[in-house]
Each structure stands twice: as C-alpha cells, then as structure tokens.
Amino acid sequence: MAASSGSDRVAEREVMLEWHIRARGIRDARVLDAMRAVPREQFLPATVAADAYADSPLPIGHGQTISQPYIVALTAEAGRLQPGDRVLDVGTGSGYAAAVYAAMGAEVWSIEFVPELAEQARQALRDIPAVHVVTGDGTLGLPEHAPFDAILAAAAGPDIPAPWIDQLADGGRIVMPLERHAGWQQLVRVTRHGDDTALDDLGAVRFVPLRGEHGLR
Structure with a gap:
C-alpha cells in the first residue's frame, strides 16, 4: 500500500475532529485547534501509523498505548488549560498529549516511568521547546518545578x-482516571480551592495502570 500524502493526513485529521471529537461534545476551540495542529502519526511506531486517526488507543511498545484522540481532547478540555499554564503531564508515553497541551500554550513538564519510552518521546518532541521530558516516578510529581x-x-x-x-x-486542576474496581475506571477532575478540593465525575474510561509509589503497580 502506498504511503498517505501529507494532504491526505490533514484530511484524516479533520475527519477525526468532526466525527470523534466535536460529535462527542468537545467544544473548546483551543483544544480543537491544538489537535488540528499536532500530527498524531509522528508520535506512533511505523507499524501502526496508518491508523493514527482512528479513535482508538494504539500500542507504542513496553506494554503502553497512545490514548485515543477523544480522551486526549477530553483531558485537555477538562484541564481548562490557558496560555502560560504550567502543566505536569504524568505518563508521557508517545509524547502526543504533551504536544497537544503545548500547542494550547502551556509549559509542559512530562514525566515517564519507562526510560525507553521517555527517550523516544524526547526525540519526537525535540522541536517543541515548551515540553520537558523527565524519566521518573510520576506519582511523586516534580516538586522542583511546582506549583502546577x-x-x-x-x-x-x-x-x-x-x-x-x-x-x-490554588485554583489548579488534576485530571486523572481512578481505578474504582477491576474493569471499571472513572475519569475525575479535582480542583483546588485553598485547603479544599472539589471533585467532578467525567465518566467511565479505560487506561493502563499508573506505575510508581502511589500507583497500582
């Protein structure tokens, strides 16, 4: 099969935005613009790059996946990102989500548990100076770069x-999936108000386990 041209991929990206993102309720124009600007295929192994604009997770090696486009969009919208925000991206994976957040104007500190994936992501993100990839335990955060x-x-x-x-x-947001019981996860947003927090339920999801001291394994 012949490789898709750049213009074909742009057209695929527009179809993704229309049918998998807008049609499922994402309305933030800045999220849509960022996802239009970031070529997902550049963050995928060649073996699965042809499926870059399918609305599904795809394997990236080491038992990890790139999140489906809708989930990246939902997380970005729920995070209420603004230009100049300092963002901690936990689970760099391929680097695609970090690139989307940076395209929204954020300064992104992205932390990946698997060293090989962290290095692959550094290469994929090398032309995006607003993203800094760190290898380590994301459940501990990055106190030296806080607050986020x-x-x-x-x-x-x-x-x-x-x-x-x-x-x-203060006023910051955490968006993450919580493992409620085997086979069921809930995406939540926690917003900090001084010493208090408020929690919003964003619906059922399915993610890989969070690894590290405060993770599942």
Missing part, C-alpha cells in the same frame, strides 16, 4: 496521589 496549574494523568491509580495535591496551585 494543571496535573493531567494518562494512567489509572487507586486515588489522587498526595504529592500532586501539595504541588497544585
């Missing part, structure tokens, strides 16, 4: 890690 306006996680944990609350700015 948003902490966005691409893996499911048993609860909100306590270090994240400590590293969240």
Whole structure:
C-alpha cells in the first residue's frame, strides 16, 4: 500500500475532529485547534501509523498505548488549560498529549516511568521547546518545578496521589482516571480551592495502570 500524502493526513485529521471529537461534545476551540495542529502519526511506531486517526488507543511498545484522540481532547478540555499554564503531564508515553497541551500554550513538564519510552518521546518532541521530558516516578510529581496549574494523568491509580495535591496551585486542576474496581475506571477532575478540593465525575474510561509509589503497580 502506498504511503498517505501529507494532504491526505490533514484530511484524516479533520475527519477525526468532526466525527470523534466535536460529535462527542468537545467544544473548546483551543483544544480543537491544538489537535488540528499536532500530527498524531509522528508520535506512533511505523507499524501502526496508518491508523493514527482512528479513535482508538494504539500500542507504542513496553506494554503502553497512545490514548485515543477523544480522551486526549477530553483531558485537555477538562484541564481548562490557558496560555502560560504550567502543566505536569504524568505518563508521557508517545509524547502526543504533551504536544497537544503545548500547542494550547502551556509549559509542559512530562514525566515517564519507562526510560525507553521517555527517550523516544524526547526525540519526537525535540522541536517543541515548551515540553520537558523527565524519566521518573510520576506519582511523586516534580516538586522542583511546582506549583502546577494543571496535573493531567494518562494512567489509572487507586486515588489522587498526595504529592500532586501539595504541588497544585490554588485554583489548579488534576485530571486523572481512578481505578474504582477491576474493569471499571472513572475519569475525575479535582480542583483546588485553598485547603479544599472539589471533585467532578467525567465518566467511565479505560487506561493502563499508573506505575510508581502511589500507583497500582
């Protein structure tokens, strides 16, 4: 099969936006513009790049996946990202979500548990200076770069890690999936108001497990 041309991929991206993002309720124009600007195929192994604009997770190696486009859009919208926000992206994976957040004007500190994936993401993100990839335990956050306006996680944990609350700015948002019981996860947004937090339920999801001290494994 012949490789798709650049213009074909742009057309595929528009179809993705129309049928998988807008049609499912994402309305934030800045999220839509960012996802239009970031070529998802550049963050995928060649073996699955042809499926870049399918609304599904895809394998990226080491037992990890790139999140489906709708989930990236939902997380970005729920995070209420604004230009200049400092974002902690937990679970860099391919680097695609970090690129989307950066396209929305955020300064992104992205942390990946698997060293090989972190290095692949650094290469994929090398032309995006607003993204900084760190190898380490994302459940501990990055206190040296806190406070964060948003902490966005691409893996499911048993609860909100306590270090994240400590590293969240007043008015900041955490968006992450929580493992409620085997086979069922709930995407939530936690917003900090001084010493208090408010929680919003964003619906059922399915993510890989969050690894680390405050994770599932």
